[in-house]
Amino acid sequence: MTGVSFTVHAAEGAARTGVLTLGRGAVRTPAFMPVGTAGTVKAMYVDQVRDLGADIILGNTYHLMLRPGAERVAALGGLHAFSRWQGPILTDSGGFQVMSLAGLRKLDKDGVTFKSHVDGSMHRLTPARSVEIQTLLDSDIVMQLDECVRLPTDRANIERAMRLSLDWAERSKAAFGTQPGKAIFGIVQGGDDKALRIESAEALAAMDFPGLAVGGLAVGEPQAVMLDMIETVVPHLPAGKPRYLMGVGTPDDLVESVARGIDMFDCVMPTRAGRHGLAYSRFGKINLKNARHAEDPRPLDEASACPAARDYSRAYLHHLTRANEILGMMLLSWVNLAYYQELMAGMRAAIAAGRFADFRAEVREGWARGDLPAL
Template identity: 75%
Template sequence: MQNAPPQAAPPQDARPTAFTFRVDAADGHARTGAITMPRGTIRTPAFMPVGTAATVKAMYPEQVRDLGADVVLGNTYHLMLRPGPERMARLGGLHRFMLWDGPILTDSGGFQVMSLSSLRKLDEQGVTFRSHVDGTAHHMSPERSIEIQGLLGSDIQMQLDECVRLPAEPEAIARAMQLSRRWAERCRVAFGEQPGKALFGIVQGGDVPALRVESARALVDLDLKGYAIGGLAVGEPQAVMLAMIEAVEPHLPRAKPRYLMGVGTPDDLLRSVERGIDMFDCVMPTRAGRHGLAYTRHGRVNLRNARHAEDARPLDPSSACPASRDYSRAYLHHLVRSDEILGMMLLTWSNLAYYQELMAGMRAAIRAGRLADFAGETRETWARAEAERTARG
């Protein structure tokens, strides 16, 4: 079950014209189903590889597709700075630009403004900030964020929100949540009616359950196509993140997709799916691959460690991914220690393959009504492998 290969997307005789979501099976709070839209079907639970600047780093688009990814994520903040949304539109949009013909979700840029920009000023109208690339000044309002995402041509667009890094004072969290709620209303008006596309709202509220519930209820009143939980994985413990999911989930419509933004580790994904989340994105598998860290069904493997210098074993002989199955740990160790680009490429490939295999395994387990067994077996395998690594020193 843990090694279930990604299932092929169902054939389509004609492209649908509307955005729809269906739940095919449920197991506890977890569910599996599909988001259907003109550019393709997204099987859920889904992990979206992050293509921040119109590229999933160190990967060809066809590799990403072949691993089983149905959708990728682009970033409004980075793409507005370069090459620029108007230029992107003149070039035919993001899909043509990066040669990805499936669905693309763009985030609004709010998190990057918080984490990357200097000298930012935030008020009711939006946020004014200086680019981390060249220091130029920019202003992003809720309406401009939606306009940029429209120029990029993304299929799923996110509202502009204010993301507060945790821990934070409850007053600051409440102010940001209320501002994000008002911005969601403006984004809804700016988005209008776009057949086949979707606008998602973002539940904010930090680590305060009552604020999370207030935010969720207000967004549900806007009758959006889907709902994200944002402002997590920003410094809080995993237990806090899971508690916020549990607080919000009962207040989100069961007939619409739920997206946990910026998360996370394989264990984060597994525990969040158990709590009813349908969609994820995270830079972790690609960033880790570029720094010599592999995620496998046997847990994490640090290829920088000298113990791998003469290890002829592959990362996972049973994996369907050639990077995991065919190359020795000794070779990967050599590439990493030599700062060879191929090492980054192979480990990124391997990591994204494992993430997609994990999602496929969860989808199959939910359909079979045995997600608890699958989760227990998976965690036991991770724990056993970690104990063995610790024993070897």
């Protein structure tokens, strides 16, 4: 694709670090993309997200097409101008949300007709329409429309969805055409079936997408199954193109997936957890709802570069969480996104220095050791 490139700068085992270059800027990999579902990373200012080190964020086609509408966003200058995020944006296709959120839905070989969960209005999403919406949003990385099935399910259903997604991949790529400085990614499907995953990966590789995603994981299966599928798929993906694991995950998921060759991630987990009183840190998870924090004057992590983790007491964060105060949600979302970006930066540096195995062990040791003891 014109104006799009991916360069691997260093590798250790399957783990690798590099740069994905797009028209709007460079994305350092491994990368975690904060999720801006409806044009905003929930409870965060756009400047905060940038200052934490995020090179790219994610927007959601399904939510934005329903409200405020892709055509309206386009008329207002596109999603970057609308949201004040000037770096690259990846938009998902909307397929997962149609399957999981929409009320009435009818799937056929050409697309899906569904009823909005917002106001009950009827909509039609096809591979071409999904790409059109993402183009109206002015997305830098467009995702093909696919069908994602929840696990566990029977093999026949997994195979049907995988083959439909391959057909939609071809249609999506044709609809995308050539957009300088922008890319479209195909999505590997196949559930928890190794043979179907390999078939999907090889077919998509032959279509010559500039990047490939692994979809349909973190949808109910154990982590061991997810990691097994990554190990199965990665050898069949082009080494010179970015690999994106969709909708994943916990800090442990990120580290283990990078160890298996994944370059890009997105997940609502850090902001969702923050809105519900849960902090992620080098000590593991800290539940600020717990009464043990009610009189604790210490910060979450005095060594953190994030002011929310370093400057506010656990007692205050506990109070805000128990009182359901908006500030508590904002501070803990900030804490969590800061930790996720610190973790990605740590992995990039470790791979570049040839010490990823040591870094992985040190991080896991910190989580296992756990939080500081209560006063």
